Amino acid sequence: MTPFRRARLAAQQLRRQHCPEAAADGLRSFDLIARIAAAEAEDFDISSTRPDDTALCGADAVLVRAFRQILVRDDVEPPDRAFLVAHEFGHWILHPEEQEGCRQVIVSTLNPAEDDTLGAKRVEAYGARERAELQANVFARELLLPRPLARALFLAGHTASWIAADLALPLELVRQQLLDALLLPEDGLADDAPEPALTPTDEQRDAARSPVRTSLVVAGPGTGKTATLLMRIEHLLANGAKPAELLVLTFSNRAARELVDRLAANGVPDAHEMWVGTFHAFGLEFLRKNHERFGLRPGFGVADKMAQIALLEPHIYGLPLRVFNPLGDPLPWLDQAVKTMQRAKDELLDAVAFTRVVEAGAVQADAERLALDRDLALLYRTYEALLRANGGLVDFGDLILLPAQALRANRAEFAPSIGRFRHVLVDEYQDVNRASAELVKAIAAQADSLWVVGDPRQAIYRFRGASMRNIVRFADDFPQHREFRLNENWRSFEEIVRVVEHTGRDDNPLQGVLPLGGVAPIRGPGGVRPTLVSCEDESIAFGELASRVLGLQAEGTAFREQVILANRHDTCDAAAAALVAAGIPVLHLGDVFQRPEVKDLLALLQLFVDRSGSALVRIAQLPGLALPAPDVDVLLDHLRHTRPAPLSWLQAPPADLSPAGAQALQRWRDTFGGLTSRDSPWDVICSLLFQRTRWLADYANGSDMQAVTRRLALWQIIYYLRVPDGGRVYQTVGTFLTRLRRRLRLADDRDLRIPPPEAELLDAVAVMTIHQSKGLEFEAVHLMDVDARHFERSDDAPWLPEVLTQSAGGVDEARSEAANRLYVALSRARSSLTLYEEKGYFKAARAPAVQRAAHLLNCVVGTVAYAVGRHAAALTALAPQVPVDLREFVTYRTCPRRYYYDVMKQLSPAAGLHPAARIEAAVMRELFVPAGGDVSAPVNDVAVELAMLTEEYEPARPHLLAYAVQLLDAGRAWSGTVRAAMASPIDVVCDGLPVRVTAHRVTRQDNVVTLHFVRAQPSSAYAKQHKILRWVLKCLNQQFRQYRFQGSMYVLSSRVSEHVRPYQDLGFDHLVEMGHELMEGRFPAKPNAWVCSGCRHFLYCPA
Template identity: 55%
Template structure:
């Protein structure tokens, strides 16, 4: 049970105690507050005061414990007043120490636009003060309107707005309680068993009672690392240390929460006065306390990756970049640049240090890479200048680097804020980077003790900037340290221990530097030998996973005590789908922006800003928004030609709608009345779901794991709409859509794939990546696909100069090779009793990772034969042959190869949404239309496509207009140099036949290069992508032409306007070109238009928000 769940339960008990049988009904807020104030004759005094009153001290409300007095500001509504008072009651019931008042209401602020940035919320979610505030918020919400009461009232017909008015509650509070009550699973209270007596080992006692100034506890998997850490805290307190003198740093909010929970369970007095949290949370608090010394405002935001890119993007055009092209859409390379800047900060390198490192490594750096690094140096200098001038923003790297450098250079200046910390404890020390290691060093230099715990063989976060050097070379930084090895494993049975021990010793690159001690399994042998299941196909892998999960479940192991681990997110999704299709509950959210239920909400938002109305295809099937298909098609066709303002067609619809279509349109008009694209997406979705429609209704029934997962995904998305984005304080629908696409393209949405804590008690198999399993343990672990390709050495980031990175050892790539082995070591060591490894032998290059092959004597080989049940596939759109008459255009054929559903929208439905797309994509299309006209058209007709496109670009990109004009002119100039005229007609189309499908090929030019020899030219604005569908299609076309015209020879060229590159290819088509091209032609002829989700392609697609529909 988390501290937040305990707060909720405390509020429920109090409400039940006071109101008895009426507690389960809606009660007006002031009645609740008054009753609590007089509970058990406590007679709290509640008084109101102006916000400027000294009694408030700048807070919204103030609790005086000694006099049982609450002072609340007098300029708030009745509902807000009730919330603030209930919040202070939460402190009274939960936090019995003196409380300094609620200066802000963290996370659940009643005004979303006043909330913290998403970056700040990620960091401060488990700081000491924030933890107390969040608990008090949750207590207040549950006291005034319990989740289950909110749910029951909503299901009986009340709306959020009605509840807010009837119960005199803030609408925001009602919305949150409704969403939580309707969409989150209720945590299941497990039968409490008396805790097993903990008997520490001699090694644990020695580590906990260390008298050394500096102690390094080497704790392998399952050796009681956290228990030893808690013992250390207890021993320090028993020996006279004060709680406020302890600083405990860790790397995740989950780990911090677990430590605080267990300290409370152990009855550690005044545990709340310890500082427990992440390095970033510590840095945030440090900078807030010393904001003036860093030229920051007292309340500043923390930039996430999106905000970091936003700092740089306006300035990239004036930096004379040589390797990175600032014109067009720079997002893909800006992502790598800001990642390099953050990595440099991990290495304590400011812009000047980075630039010097680039030049120091210049002689050994390839020319193309050196050009990119020199560009990064320019960009870093620009980024640094602009962030230093912004007193309202820091980034994630600053949160550790700035305190580390400041405390190293001038500790005395900051002694008032950190001088109280006499004992420094660090969890998971193997995950530190140079900045966090230096921060620890600076703090420890003025503390009495430093006590760190970690395991070099569990260092797997190098891709985030962590370096195992700090723990492997700990003695270099702390030569007088005392090591304390923990070698008794209390988690796993001997059979499991011997497997991961073997991979951590016999084939581990770190063995010569840091030999692995013998591990003693305290639980002894179980008689259950780990399995190595060899599977010929992926289908059999999934079938064997389902069969083994079911077999182990029959042995008495609950589903929630089993986990499936994989290296890739897509493998997790496929395996979870297979398990659920087999009737085995598996919890996996995956990419929530690809889920059908969340796409419904995205399509709703799209409608507010999209003149094409493409979302109608999807929305016309939702409860209350049903509309006849013929009317939908009529409206979409009319919108395509007339392009009125979004939603204006409610008042001026096209002629010809049916009677049912007109009635449906009237319903839509009523539902959307008063809502605007300038509203926040949170307000719009909450209003539509909780006040105006029954869209939620189909999702509220059912309690299968798939039902629950759908509701959790909706909850994740809706709350995501509420968080201010990056450095911006407030989102509108338009800004949200644009930023969402960009966020997905840079992969900054991964946290939404982690279910909330309420899902922890669900009896379902967990499915996660190996990196996500760090710190967890399960009775049964299924490691999917132990193919060698998933455990290969990761290369160092190429934008980091070699001289900036500390080397672990003279041996080349030792740290990279070590981390690859560590990943397997971590996966295997999560298991307590059952360990099942699945080798996927599909593919010509499939090969089992050698560490497992070499451990064959410790595993029982099994030949996989079971096949997986197939998940129910959503019905794909199909069209008859009359829609394509057995032929298609070459451009359409290439679109089909990328995604059949995209072809369906582009060439069958003729939809043209542009919302959220970067305007560079629109400019590129306009340039091609200005350069070329179809064969037979008059090229002398002047075109104004670029000017028209630039004039249509919205306010969000107004600052980019001059640069987009330069980009357009650059492309036009390159194109006219190529065609040598202002505008040209394309070549006469010709046809090729593929698997019975006629493909009409319209090249930009066909040139005779000699007797019976032809060169076919294609022009594009940007280089082809890595997958090269155009290349595959062209190579296949050339091969086909050569086979059917044996007396002629053909080659082709792709001209790229943005780079000037020309790629030439002949008819030497590889086998896979035939496979891909023929299968695409067969699918198109069959009318198969299934969606083909792809994490890179989809966010760039114009149909992303409503697909599949």
Template identity: 30%
Template sequence: MRSLTRARSVARQVRAQIGYANDKLYERIISYIEKHHQIEVQAVPSAALFGSKAEVRADDAALFYDEALEKDEFEKLFVILHELGHLELHHRLKSVDEVPNLIIGAIYASDGAAALARYNPRAQEEAEANAFAREFLCPGDEVFRRWQSEDRPDSRIIAESLNLPQYLVRAQLAEALALLAMGDGEQSTKKKQKFECDKSQLAAAKFVGAPALVNAGPGTGKTATLVRRIVYLLDEIKTQPENILVLTFSNEAAEELQSRIAARFGDDIASRIKVGTFHGFGVEILFHHGQFVNLDSNFGILDEIGQQEFVSRILAETECRRILRLSRLDESIEGIVKHINYLKERLHTPDDLEAALRNWQPIEEEKIAYLESQEFLNVFRKYEEIRQVSKLVDFSDLIAAPIKILQEQDEVRHLYREQYKWVLVDEYQDVCRSVAKLLKLLCGADNPPWVVGDPRQAIFRFRGAAPENVIRFEQDFPDVERFNLNTNYRSCPEVIEGANQLAALMQSNEDAALDFEAWRPHQDNPIAFGETPLSVAFGNSDKAEQLGIVAQVRKWLEQGASLNDIAVLARRNVDVRNIVLALGENGIPATTNGLATSEGAAGDLAGIITFPDRPRASIPRLAYALGKNRFAPETIDFAINLLLDHLEQESPSPLVIKGEVGELIAEVTQAGDVLAKEKFSGDAFNCICAFLFEGSDYLRRILAEPESAARGLAIDEIVTSIVRAASYRFSHPKDKPLVARRGFADYFRNSLSSNQPSLLPPKENVDAVRVMTCHAAKGLEFPLVIVAGQASSIRFSKKEKTFDWLPMQFQPDKENDRRQADSLLFVGITRAKRAMLVTYAGSRSGTSRSESRETADLLGQWVTAHNVFQDEFPPSTAQETHAEVELVWGGSLSQPLASRTLSKDSCTIRTYLNDFARIKFPSSHSPLYPIFFQLVRASLEQIVELAHSQISYLSEQEAENIFFEKWSQHESVAGHMHERLFGRIGRRYVNRFANAYGEVSTIDEYLDITFCDETTGLPLRLELVKLYRTTNGEVIAIAFRPESLNGKINEKGLLWGKFEAHRNSLVLLKERFPDLRAFVFSGEDGTLHEFQWTKPNYYNQGVQALNDRVDAFSRGVFKQKIEEYNCDKCTQRVTCPHWIKTGF
């Protein structure tokens, strides 16, 4: 980001020289290029540029541009300015460019593949040239001030007044907003005291001649030691900056290092030192030498979203039904990608997995796992084959492919060893194990690695981090010289003592080789703050913990601390948001960064993105976004009712209503009109910008609010949404806007319901309590720290987290999750300078029925072994949350209600949204499973009818023909990416049913599976294949389930308690036909199982529960117990009336 800041600054300087007037701007630019750079600008035929749009040719002292650009004055102007950016910034006279992508060169293009692509040397320069051209034409801060002015011009009006395209103005407004929230990419502006290295640090910094491992615990000055080594290399050894390579784990860590180096040596020297991440360095190797692994310089990078889409497309080409959950295919695809990345991070290939499977002799209980492993191998192999042909790499390949190149190409390996005589590595415990192999190839006897790490701080295991990189360093690099940095310069003696206690408890047999020595405080370290600088506090509920945190912050403030002395570090994003709000509600300013939650502004934007595709799904969230803090919920709900009813009218006239309802309706209508224009031409980034800068006053109102926690959170979530939309655009350049918008909408809603922690810390120069995840706090320090949320759901923590489709020798260590939690606690505590409090809640609500939580093992051991001071927050018991939603947004059943919605595991609010209000988000690709299930069931029904009409069995071929006819003629099937996958499975299921359906009897009548409840009149649809009465009076019901029922049956048949989620149809029928016999066909098992009825008391309880829900639905009442575990994962939370009003 530092380079982009410089590019924007240079653009403003050049614009000042050329002049701000738009009159004859192009002519003045050409004059400046010719006079200042002695370059002549000429139009040439397209063929002369070999597919590019412009090129500076040094030999001709000319800038040639495509004469076809004369047809578009703005494109010509932007391309010329892009080239001028190269001339101003890169001091070279050669550049080949296509039409610039405006996203490249934006501060908000800082995530995923967009961020990685900048490590491609050409891409980095392209980003800087784009930033120059954008800022020259449309200075971000200037247009943002104008947009905020009293005249309230929107992006369209500003674009017209500047004679610029609206998309450029929108992009620059987004840039200005991002800068407002994130800063300009520079690190803290506060002055750091001059640091003189101690003896151990100097010894490490000046060591040469062998591999070096610097074991640097928290606060021991590792970054200062690393910078001091660069000083030594440049000033004393007199090496050239270009011969130094500094590698680290994250982009944020690389930015920090670049800033520290620039502060010490200046921008000119700093820009000549290669500083980056291992993955970024891999991009550079592949850019220059990708031909050795069959890649050209334009290879594509698959981020995790791209991987999932890629896997989705290849499923039809592999036999893998055992590892697919057909009804939740997206979850299965996520699992496949997770397995692939796990193996590739460890350099395991499909051949390695196949060899392991050949040696696996599964015992009886392992046979299913063995078959699943075989099917995963099929997908893994196909993934690798098609990825390579497609010239694509995933993040793991950015390490694996350079390893292959350096391993096999002696000349290339020699080139890099000669180029980078000094290789420095920071945060070595946070990179994956394969990086050690890359480092061994990059470094030889003449350029041994100099590495800094601490396995106790390995908090990125969920991303493949391998602390064993540090532990096994001596095995990887013989003749290692070790340096232990044992003086802590950060914390008071009490905090250091706690860190020593934790470190000793964390010491395992594996890392005993590190010879842990207790850290000691430096004489100038700060003194402890308060009477108990180390303490642990328990709250009986989340609310009690949050209020306890508020009380502790207030206590510190009363004792003389300032707001920005205090940091609260939490485990999850949702905890960060709740703590920020709790502080704000109690008058304590708080801030965060990188947050995106369903209840916040990110949820608002996730809702509006789909307006062009399905207004009905977006209107509720849009209305609440625009009406929040202005109108009562009842007013907003009434407006939503009117708007949704209006959508149903065939030729609606404009809604004209007076009062507050009318005011809100007018605003929603205006925003909808602007968003509707983006239907075919706007991706998600454009939709967000259209809403923020043209379609509404949503952002203006937030910016106009007084400084508060809620205001800061809203701005942060808006910028996070822009960042993610920009990254998605970058990684999907070939998608049409409509396809890209729907794809991002799916991804974004899913991401809001994930527990992936934010890695971005808040800005430092703010007068507020800083709240962030422990992951975001890595490398930072604060005088006073609260480490919050140090307990997790027992259900979640005990949930199996193994990689189910891998042989035992490939399985991860089951202790990893525990070690990850221990490291998070250790990192959190050691951020503190003067005082630290650990907090946790025993349960969500504090009631006896609320699910209990358990603390990290390390916390319990520490408190017990060292008598750490413990406190208890005042209890705050919340009653179990039961949401009750009536027909709040109107609606009625348009078809009979499926019996599955009556299950206690089915959310009643989701039933209201989907079946009554018909509020359901569109998908980027319509899932085939509902159609598949419907057509298989219809085929099984026809097989039953034909068998009874013929009084004979049907052959497999006859059964297959029945399914094929239905499948091939359905309009939504042809051309779908999963057509072959589901078609193949469907044929297998109907064949098996034809074999399983025996003992054909004479049928007296077929019975209707759709009926109205006798008491309430609610229309219900039983999810059955067939219901009939035989001539002997028996009533037979046949149900279908695709999944295996093994484990749910005994010698008598299918067990009542094992079929809870799907037995509603059978129970409802039992009430009508007491002698009912029910059978369930499993497509995977290929068998019919008779359903076993339970004891009368259990049966009656089940019947009563169903009747209660039928009665409530018939009255338009939807009651739901709110369970944190389920709601946190729900992708419909964005439009859930309960959660929208909770945020309200």
């Protein structure tokens, strides 16, 4: 049971104890609080006092435990007062020790404050202090409005505001309880069944009772690592250590949560007094306690990657950069630059030290590399100056770097913060970075004991800065340590252990440095070898997967005891879809921003910022907002030509709507009236869901896993709307959507793929990446794609200076990590392990480690096929003689659905495109007119685009203007004129598809015809545009044999021309097949994380 489930259970018990009658369901909050406070068992004095009363210590309320008194500030409304008192009741029940005052409870827990950041929320969840406050919040919410009551009231037809008024509750509390009650699985709040007690082994006992000052426990998978850590804690407590003297550091929030749960389940006395949490949570609390020493404000925020880029981007334009071009869209290289800064902090290099390293290597570096490194150093120094400017922000790297530097320099100064920790324990030591290792050294310098546990063969987080050299070279940091090894595997049957052992020993570069000893499988043999299923293609792999999942379930292995593992998220998505199609319950959210129920909410938000109203194509299909299809077309045509302010057209719709359409718009006015793009997205969505529609009531129905995962996805995204994203400024609907697209382009949305803990009890097959499976175990593991390309070494980003990529004592860390991923995946299995390989990929090859372990596997050939639907239903077939514009076919090649929206529906939302992309399109319109057009006609497309910039991009206006001037100058230099007419179109039939080719210029020398094209930014020789152009050139040569066609691509940003040669032999037919699908009118969506996030139709596609 998690601490938060325990808090809910305690709150419901207290409510039933003092308000047993059914009438309690209608009890107002202050009456409920008064009844509990007056009860003989509680007998609390609740007193009001001034907000500046020193007794409050700056808090909103405080529990004075010795006098059974709760002090509350006297300037809050009764509903907020009730919440504050209930929060302190939570401390009284849950935390039987004196608590510090709560920090701004109302501001930071009910209404997100401006100094809250998404970064801080990610870190705070499992810091010791924040965990206690969050528990008290959950207790207070459940005491005042139990989830079952909230659900019943809403489903009875009551709105959130009615519930808040009737029960005298804060509206925000009601909203949160409604979301939890309607969208999270009901766990019943029953106590978890205790895990069967295992008899400790001699290895575990020796490690847990280690008498030496520094201990390293090397614990392989399934050897009882967490149990040994708990034994160590119990041993310390039994030998006189006080709980408050223990500091337990973990790598992840999930590991911290599991440890807290296990401590509570084991009945460890006063476990709440221990500090248990992540390195980053410890660093955050350390900086908060000592903020003045670091020049930080008390309420500083934590900048995630979005906030880091938002901080730096406005200041890059005046920097003397040599390699990076700030004009245009700098997000791709800013992403890599910020990653480099964070990796530098992982290695204890601040901006000054990073610059010193760059200059120290200047003699050996080539000129190009040196220019790049110096640009990075300049960006780093600029970023750090901005970060430190007003003491309002730190980043994730600082949470480790700053405490480590400070403690190394002057530990005595910070004794009040760390002096109480006499015993330091560290979990998952193989996953720490160099800064974390130095922080551990500094904290443990005066401690009585340091005890760390880890396994170098489970080090798979190198991409996050973790380095296995901290455990491989542990003796360098702690020469006097003693090493303990846990080699008895409690988890897996012998047949599985032998396969895992083989990959960890014979196929791992670590074997030469840290040999893997013999692993003893305590469970003995299971009688069945792990299976390797060789499949010809994806359809057979997924067919075999579904068949084997069902087979295991029929034999008694529940769905929730099985997991599908893969290296890549897209493989997880495809596997989950195949299982769902086979009727198998699956717990997998995938990319939540591609889910239909989430797209509905995003499309609703886009209506508030988009003059074109393009999201109508989706919104007009929602319950209560349905519009006849002809009326949707009328509205879209009207908005395309008039471009009124968003949603203003509801008050002045076009006159030619049908009576049904006009009547429907009245419902729209009732639904959206009073809401604007200046409101927060949280307020807008909560108003729509809890006040103006009954959509959530519909979603609350359904018990199948698809319905459950829909609700979980909605829960994730709606809570995501609460916290200001990418900085500490209040976000509006418009800024949220802009930042969301940037976050998706940065691939910084992975946390939303992880279901909340409430989902863990569902009977469904889990689907996750190997990295997500770390620390978990399952009865049955199905590992997809065990081919070599998925287990190859991945090198560091090319921008990292060599000092940041040093290997661990002669071990190739990149190769070792690739081997470790397979080792981790295989070792998750208890009783059944199945591997799947697909042989249909180009140059597919089995992973060498799997090939060499073939004698330990039952190798079979897959035969069960899964029917993969390949073709979307035709929407509108094209007339066979109408040629398709070449550029439009490039769009179709990118995504058929985008072609449908651009060409067939002529949707043109400005929202969604980066301003640089719109400027590039405007530049092209100013440089060129269609063949035969008037080149002297006045044009001001760039000025129009600049005038339409939203508030979010206003600071970039002068730089976007400079970018436009740069491109215009390059274009006019190329064409030799201010504005040029494009060449006359050339029609060609490409394998049955009529294509119209319109070049910007056509030149001819003898029989060689060159089609010249102009684009703003360069593209790869493997890009879609190049491939299609080469195909078209080939077809032109076949159709007009008297000429030899070739292409040229001029890039405005670089002023460089790229030669494009025709294909001699196509060698593949997917372009031909795609042309036929276009002619047939097939426009399926092609989800792709990178492409979709940059598409202007993303928020309502597919519709």
